[in-house]
Amino acid sequence: MDRLHLMTVFIAVAEEEGFAAGARRMGMSPPAVTRAISALEQRLGVKLLQRTTRHVRVTEAGQRYLDDARRIVAEVDEADEAAAGINATPRGHLAVTAPVLFGKLHVMPGIVDYLQRYPDMEVAALFLDRVVNLLEEGMDVAIRIGALPDSAMKAIRVGEVRRVLCASPDYLAQHGEPADPAALRQHTIIAASHVSPSVEWKFAGPDELQGIRLKPRLTVTSNDAAIEAARCGLGITRLLSYQITSELSTDALRIILPEYEPAPLPVHIVHRESKYGSVKVRSFIDLMAEHLRNNLA
Template sequence: MDQIHLMKVFVAVGEEESFAAASRRIDLSPAAVTRAIAALEDELGVKLLARTTRNVRLTDAGKRYLDDTRNILASITEANEAAAGVNAAPRGSLAVTASVLFGRRFVMPVIVRYLQQYPGVDVAAYFLDRVVNVVDEGMDVAIRIGHLPDSSLQALRVGQVRRVMVASPAYLAAQGTPAHPADLLQHTVIAASGVTPRVDWKFGAAGDPTMVRMKPRLTVTSNDAAIAAAVGGLGVARLLSYQVGEELAAGQLSVILAEHEEAPLPVHILHREGKFGASKVRHFIDLLAAHLREHPHLG
């Protein structure tokens, strides 16, 4: 059988973890899917899938082969698109992910401009406050804040942000301004996290950090809510600088303990593109990178 066909069938089965679901996805009969997987395993001389009466799972060899096969098929698609002239006119579907607040404030304006400029493309935007797996969840572009682990993904640095301590001028006038991180123990703390009732906040350089453990007076599950509470004068919150850029510019919040901040965190655009690069992805990244690099809150 054709090697590319076998690879496509295997990727469908591996991702769906089901012969029946893969059959529906690629519009082949279950028998044809079973024959294709058997032929591929015979050709390779290795077991790629472990089958039971209830489910299908990848073997260790199958997991490695799935990653390699995805990359090969993606490269073939990119090469075909480049040869067919798709690069001249972006079209198709684009999946983009970022955190909720970053996506709303920084990515959505670019998506709107991109869709207006390229009518042949549809965009699905996933703004979630969790790390989305770019490969497993089918994302074309992701924006990440923080230091990146080793990865096969392509990364383009577009800015940086800081972890900042903020409070309203009214709160600071009434309660005083902390001079040292340890002074926070005497202040009302707002935490944007629902994971634990206690919070460890680290300050200073990596080689000489200061750790302060506090019990927040208010714990919320969204950054927007923490910002609102701080603006309202409840207490001190720790957020990323881009999240409170508008409030700082308007004088609704003030930065405190700036001399004790950790090193800035990089902002990257991640994507899976190979050497050809699909037009829809390249054009979006170009727009997004230019927008983020020029933004004053990401410098």
């Protein structure tokens, strides 16, 4: 069998974690997929997949081969697109990841626009509040908030967001507005973070960032929950500026102590280094960059 075809079948089975699901993705029969994997393992002389009654998992050798196979297949696809010409219409599958609320508010409208422009494209959107490894998890593009570590990834800066303190007008009318970060210790604090007995919020000082350790009365693990608690007048919370745009526009929440805000966080579109440059990735990045720059200005 063709080696590239075997790699493609292996990727499908590994990512779908099953022979039947991999077969459906490839448009093949399950026996044909089983023969392809067996042929690949025989060619390589190693076990790539661990089969159980319910799941299929990659072995340690299989994970290394999966990473290489994804890169090779992607480069072949890009080479095909390059040969077809720069004006080729984007087609195929694109995997995108972003933080949950940012993805909902800012990335999803861009994805919808992209799919409406390019009917031959499919997009899988993975919205998670953690850093997703593009190579290991098969992602093509990521939208990241915050400083980027050094890596082989390419990054395009498209805007920035602020870390802001906010509370409802009713809460501030009843309890008063803190004059400085230290005064937060006298207020009810809502923390959107991992559940812990205390949090430390950083604020801009005369010379450097200064930390204020606070004991939240309410700690939640989702930004939506913190926003709702603040809207209901429970207390003061800290969020990213984009997360409360609608609440600010309706005066449901107000920003406080803006003069103490730390430096804004950059927003980047990140993608894997590519020898040829994929038409589908380039077109998505161009559209998303324009969309985010217009909305994060």
